[in-house]
Amino acid sequence: xxxxxxxxxxxxxxxxxxxxxxxxxxxxxxxxxxxxxxxxxxxxxxxxxxxxxxxxxxxxxxxxxxxxxxxxxxxxxxxxxxxxxxxxxxxxxxxxxxxxxxxxxxxxxxxxxxxxxxxxxxxxxxxxxxxxxxxxxxxxxxxxxxxxxxxxxxxxxxxxxxxxxxxxxxxxxxxxxxxxxxxxxxxxxxxxxxxxxxxxxxxxxxxxxxxxxxxxxxxxxxxxxxxxxxxxxxxxxxxxxxxxxxxxxxxxxxxxxxxxxxxxxxxxxxxxxxxxxxxxxxxxxxxxxxxxxxxxxxxxxxxxxxxxxxxxxxxxxxxxxxxxxxxxxxxxxxxxxxxxxxxxxxxxxxxxxxxxxxxxxxxxxxxxxxxxxxxxxxxxxxxxxxxxxxxxxxxxxxxxxxxxxxxxxxxxxxxxxxxxxxxxxxxxxxxxxxxxxxxxxxxxxxxxxxxxxxxxxxxxxxxxxxxxxxxxxxxxxxxxxxxxxxxxxxxxxxxxxxxxxxx
Amino acid sequence: xxxxxxxxxxxxxxxxxxxxxxxxxxxxxxxxxxxxxxxxxxxxxxxxxxxxxxxxxxxxxxxxxxxxxxxxxxxxxxxxxxxxxxxxxxxxxxxxxxxxxxxxxxxxxxxxxxxxxxxxxxxxxxxxxxxxxxxxxxxxxxxxxxxxxxxxxxxxxxxxxxxxxxxxxxxxxxxxxxxxxxxxxxxxxxxxxxxxxxxxxxxxxxxxxxxxxxxxxxxxxxxxxxxxxxxxxxxxxxxxxxxxxxxxxxxxxxxxxxxxxxxxxxxxxxxxxxxxxxxxxxxxxxxxxxxxxxxxxxxxxxxxxxxxxx
Numbered sequence: 179x180x181x182x183x184x185x186x187x188x189x190x191x192x193x194x195x196x197x198x199x200x201x202x203x204x205x206x207x208x209x210x211x212x213x214x215x216x217x218x219x220x221x222x223x224x225x226x227x228x229x230x231x232x233x234x235x236x237x238x239x240x241x242x243x244x245x246x247x248x249x250x251x252x253x254x255x256x257x258x259x260x261x262x263x264x265x266x267x268x269x270x271x272x273x274x275x276x277x278x279x280x281x282x283x284x285x286x287x288x289x290x291x292x293x294x295x296x297x298x299x300x301x302x303x304x305x306x307x308x309x310x311x312x313x314x315x316x317x318x319x320x321x322x323x324x325x326x327x328x329x330x331x332x333x334x335x336x337x338x339x340x341x342x343x344x345x346x347x348x349x350x351x352x353x354x355x356x357x358x359x360x361x362x363x364x365x366x367x368x369x370x371x372x373x374x375x376x377x378x379x380x381x382x383x384x385x386x387x388x389x390x391x392x393x394x395x396x397x398x399x400x401x402x403x404x405x406x407x408x409x410x411x412x413x414x415x416x417x418x419x420x421x422x423x424x425x426x427x428x429x430x431x432x433x434x435x436x437x438x439x440x441x442x443x444x445x446x447x448x449x450x451x452x453x454x455x456x457x458x459x460x461x462x463x464x465x466x467x468x469x470x471x472x473x474x475x476x477x478x479x480x481x482x483x484x485x486x487x488x489x490x491x492x493x494x495x496x497x498x499x500x501x502x503x504x505x506x507x508x509x510x511x512x513x514x515x516x517x518x519x520x521x522x523x524x525x526x527x528x529x530x531x532x533x534x535x536x537x538x539x540x541x542x543x544x545x546x547x548x549x550x551x552x553x554x555x556x557x558x559x560x561x562x563x564x565x566x567x568x569x570x571x572x573x574x575x576x577x578x579x580x581x582x583x584x585x586x587x588x589x590x591x592x593x594x595x596x597x598x599x600x601x602x603x604x605x606x607x608x609x610x611x612x613x614x615x616x617x618x619x620x621x622x623x624x625x626x627x628x629x630x631x632x633x634x635x636x637x638x639x640x641x642x643x644x645x646x647x648x649x650x651x652x653x654x655x656x657x658x659x660x661x662x663x664x665x666x667x668x669x670x671x672x673x674x675x676x677x678x679x680x681x
Numbered sequence: 682x683x684x685x686x687x688x689x690x691x692x693x694x695x696x697x698x699x700x701x702x703x704x705x706x707x708x709x710x711x712x713x714x715x716x717x718x719x720x721x722x723x724x725x726x727x728x729x730x731x732x733x734x735x736x737x738x739x740x741x742x743x744x745x746x747x748x749x750x751x752x753x754x755x756x757x758x759x760x761x762x763x764x765x766x767x768x769x770x771x772x773x774x775x776x777x778x779x780x781x782x783x784x785x786x787x788x789x790x791x792x793x794x795x796x797x798x799x800x801x802x803x804x805x806x807x808x809x810x811x812x813x814x815x816x817x818x819x820x821x822x823x824x825x826x827x828x829x830x831x832x833x834x835x836x837x838x839x840x841x842x843x844x845x846x847x848x849x850x851x852x853x854x855x856x857x858x859x860x861x862x863x864x865x866x867x868x869x870x871x872x873x874x875x876x877x878x879x880x881x882x883x884x885x886x887x888x889x890x891x892x893x894x895x896x897x898x899x900x901x902x903x904x905x906x907x908x909x910x911x912x913x914x915x916x917x918x919x920x921x922x923x924x925x926x927x928x929x930x931x932x933x934x935x936x937x938x939x940x941x942x943x944x945x946x947x948x949x950x951x952x953x954x955x956x957x958x959x960x961x962x963x964x965x966x967x968x969x970x971x972x973x974x975x976x977x978x979x980x981x982x983x984x985x986x987x988x989x990x991x
Contacts, residue, residue: 185803187766190732192803212802214794215729216841220834225974231960232968235834238733238867282739290764314751317717324782325773328757329750332773333764353747360740364946371955372945373740374733374867375962378955385921385956395949479799495841497799505800589921666766677731 183662184210186669188287190239191676193635195651195669196503199659207644207651207665209635211506214479217681218493221625226252226594226617229625230379233613236627236681238374239282242275242366243606244627245379247613250447250602252381255615256595260445261587264383266578269441270396271370271379272604273575276440277403278362279607279673280564281411285355288561288670289348291663292418294338295330297345307353308346336663344417351410358406365399365575368392382590388582397579404572412565418558419547425557426549429668432649433515434459435522435555436633438466438612440605441574452574453523453567453605454532457511463529468601468612471628474508477501477637484640488614489599491626505680508636508645509628517646518609518633519672520563521554535573539566557671564607564673596620606630608673631679634672647672712882715752720881721820722785723750724777725759728801728808729835729844730791733867734826735761741870742947749874753881757785771804778811780818786880787812787819792828792835793850796843812847813854821859822847825873830862830892831965838970848891862891864938866962871943872896892937901933901959904941920976921956930977932961 184194192212198205217236221229230248234241246268253260299319301312318326325332339345363373369386370376378385386392419426439455442448456463468488475484479502482492496502516522527536528551543562544550553559595617602613609630616624636645644652647669656662727735739746750756758765758773765773776782789812794800798807815822824847827833835844845853848860863872876893879886887894902908910916910925917924927934933941936959944951952959960975961967968975 182805183767185760185767185770187760187763187770190761191727191730192801194804213729214797214800214842215835215844217834219841220837220839222839223971225976227976228968228974231975232834232837235731235733235866238731238736241731241733282736286762295764310751321718324776325757328755328773329759329763329765331764332769334766334769356739356746360742360947363740364949367946367950369955370950371952371957372950374736377952377957377960380920383921387921387956493841495797495800497797587921589919592920661767661769 179659181659181662183665184212186666188290188670189674189676190237190678193669193674193676195665197651197662197665199656202656202659204651204654204656204665207648208503209506209637209645209647211504211635211676211680213676214495214505214680216493216495218491218625218627221622224622225620226255226615226622227380229615229622230381231377233627234375236629237675237678239675240275240279240606240608240678241374242272242370242376242379243604243611244613245376246272246604247602247611249379249381250604251600251613251615252602254447254600254602255598255617256381256592256600257598258382258590260382260590262445263388263582263586263588264590265442265445266582267369267384267386267388267588268379269578270575271366271376271384273441273571274362274366274400274403276571276607277407277568278359280568281355281359281362281406283564283673284411284415284561285352287673289352290330290333291667291670292339292422293348294345295333295349297342298349300342301346305350308350311349311353334661334663334666335658336661339418339421341421348414348417351414354406354410358403361399362403365396365403368396380589382592383588385589387588388584390584393579393582397576400572400575407565407568407572411568415561415565416546418561422558425667426547426553426559427556428654428664429557429650429671430555431517431646433517433646434511435525436466436511436516436518436610437523437526438603438605438610440523452533452570453536454527454530456526456530457516458522458526458529459514461529463526470512471509472513473628474510474639476640477503478507479505480507488612488626488628489616491624504637506632506636508639509633510639510643513641515639515643515646515649516633517555518630519560520567520609521560522609523605524563524566525551525554533570535570536566539569557667560671594620606678608675608678609633627681629678629681631675635674635676635679647674715881720754721877722755722757722777722783723788724757724774724785724815725788725790726803726808726811727760728789728791728793728829729842730826730828732761732790734790735759737867738870738873740946741874744874749877753874754877774811778815778818784820787815787822788825789822789829789847790825792832792844792846794842795845795850795853797841800842809850812850813856816851816856816858819858821861823873823876824848824860824862826868827864827866827962827967830864831967833866834968837968860891861888861893864892864963866967869940869943869945896939897937897963899937899939901936901938901940904939905933905953906941907953917956923956926953926956926958929958930975931958932964933959935966936961936964938963
């Protein structure tokens with residue numbers, strides 16, 4: 179039977195999944211991106227310095243990652259000499275965006291796949307948040323109004339956590355996390371100017387000065403977020419894992435993995451990074467080669483040629499193209515499919531023995547959950563790798579504040595060239611993000627973005643190889659083929675962002 | 682310790698000295714007590730959007746987002762927060778839009794691809810079809826953010842989908858619903874949530890150019906704490922400098938919004954406070970034309986810095 183499970187909610191944007199289910203097993207899955215704007219065309223002919231502003235509007239969930247990738251690409255194109263503070267401030271702006279995003283993803287976007295909201299009705303304690311929530315749900319349900327207790331109900335049928343204490347704890351943290359994510363965003367906004375859509379980020383630094391006033395507030399906010407990560411976020415993931423251990427083996431993508439590496443230690447873009455870059459196929463890791471990336475469009479709604487390299491990218495929409503089922507393109511590396519995101523980021527670093535803290539955390543949690551590194555490629559693995567990333571990033575941000583020279587410059591001096599080309603790559607919270615800019619006569623001639631969810635939610639490529647999410651869904655057993663809570667859990671584990679994917 | 686009698690006397694003096702003696706009566710007349718049965722249900726739909734406005738709404742401080750969606754409104758559907766999904770979600774939306782589930786306000790984030798309806802689809806149906814159907818049943822609509830209010834970046838010069846704002850969409854459909862525009866890229870959470878509180882407790886707020894007057898009545902430049910620098914001709918010459926940012930291309934003089942007095946992220950920061958020129962994100966012209974870059978005087982900035990080096 180054919181079942182469309184879209185619109186899939188609790189993710190960014192417009193995603194449907196067209197599934198074929200036989201005997202309760204998914205035999206085919208098509209990932210369908212349903213919204214298109216055409217940023218790469220809108221950018222043509224504009225001033226290059228507009229790009230780190232315009233590209234933030236690709237995605238309001240991870241705008242800072244786009245601002246950073248665009249700034250890197252422009253630094254590369256301008257041959258900018260970036261002061262050490264400039265790079266540190268970029269990191270201080272980008273890092274908390276990961277922290278907020280991981281918390282938002284686990285609590286607001288994913289938790290309701292596992293946590294039983296109705297457990298709140300049995301709450302006997304005196305916590306004011308929880309009694310207020312309980313009384314609100316009671317009034318809602320008694321009111322006989324249509325769809326009571328929305329947006330928390332209705333929900334899909336399936337098994338939810340059975341331990342009422344775990345459920346109620348997670349609901350409390352759902353509410354608390356909404357306060358904590360604001361603190362992470364306040365921290366990055368100190369230097370970014372505001373969140374979302376920072377105005378103070380530029381190639382070569384940030385316009386806000388790093389004063390003691392700012393740094394002290396920043397550190398205090400990050401410490402609060404760090405505390406929540408350790409005290410609440412990680413225990414909640416482990417509690418979900420304890421009752422749903424099968425999800426260490428469900429939702430495995432069937433290709434390679436790639437990370438562009440996150441947060442350089444020095445002003446140069448090729449400085450060693452906190453998370454190492456690399457491409458992983460099987461157990462072999464190689465350096466990233468941007469030239470090995472091509473974007474196929476056989477099943478994407480574009481009439482522009484298929485299989486173009488980044489520098490040659492084109493975009494001609496063709497909404498009625500036969501066979502095409504998605505607005506997302508299908509990027510491939512050496513013709514092969516791969517997954518990007520937290521699991522890729524952590525595995526690529528771990529297998530290179532690069533960051534000792536990552537190795538220690540992976541080994542610790544693998545021991546607790548009794549899993550191998552290979553199980554990071556799974557629903558629970560992706561959740562765990564976000565938490566590992568959160569721990570490593572929070573510590574790094576605190577260290578980074580100590581490296582600021584408060585008397586040093588915080589912005590590069592510009593002497594913008596008439597022409598130039600540049601690549602900028604970083605890790606958005608959702609994975610490997612690439613921007614490419616080609617400047618001619620002081621204007622943008624071509625701008626290309628290859629974005630994490632473009633990889634993860636891609637349709638089939640020219641050789642009919644499925645995308646990462648599609649491959650992770652095939653073979654999944656679903657209790658209720660009409661609703662597929664299992665598929666929703668798999669989709670959510672990738673944290674898709676469709677505004678990013680199509681842009 | 683002050684006793685009750687002294688307190689009342691003091692309170693009466695204070696009221697008189699502030700000219701507020703009638704304050705409680707006025708408040709009672711104007712502010713309705715919140716009746717949980719009548720708070721508006723919101724059906725929040727996203728078109729050509731980046732979700733930045735939704736994320737901004739979660740940054741609300743007082744009241745916070747949880748209070749807003751439980752005490753002051755009911756968020757009947759939002760794709761980012763709703764537990765429901767798939768057909769169940771489509772059914773919920775359909776029950777409201779058909780009028781069967783009672784009164785509701787429509788909240789729209791994002792532009793509408795007028796020239797290419799396939800460029801935004803929810804459940805195999807073009808986004809615009811939901812808007813047309815909802816116009817017959819909704820109490821009113823709130824355009825959230827610059828894309829929904831003015832078209833924004835999806836509608837910028839050279840776009841391929843002929844993206845339009847909600848107001849333009851309804852105009853072309855010859856529909857004239859009650860519509861409130863709340864621009865900003867992203868929107869400030871207070872602008873939306875406090876408009877909703879106004880709707881709940883007082884009724885429709887006073888509008889100027891279709892936007893709530895209390896937030897969009899003055900230009901950023903008029904309210905700017907660096908207006909003094911402007912008058913004294915203390916200008917930032919290059920990015921990262923303090924002073925008035927006018928020469929770097931600051932669009933505060935062309936943008937109606939109360940950012941200089943409200944600030945962002947819990948009142949802690951804002952663009953100009955971080956030495957970043959206002960890019961006019963709440964303006965109808967935001968990012969509209971290629972010939973008007975955000976930093977239109979950056980060549981001056983570059984020459985300013987080279988002068989310094991001489």
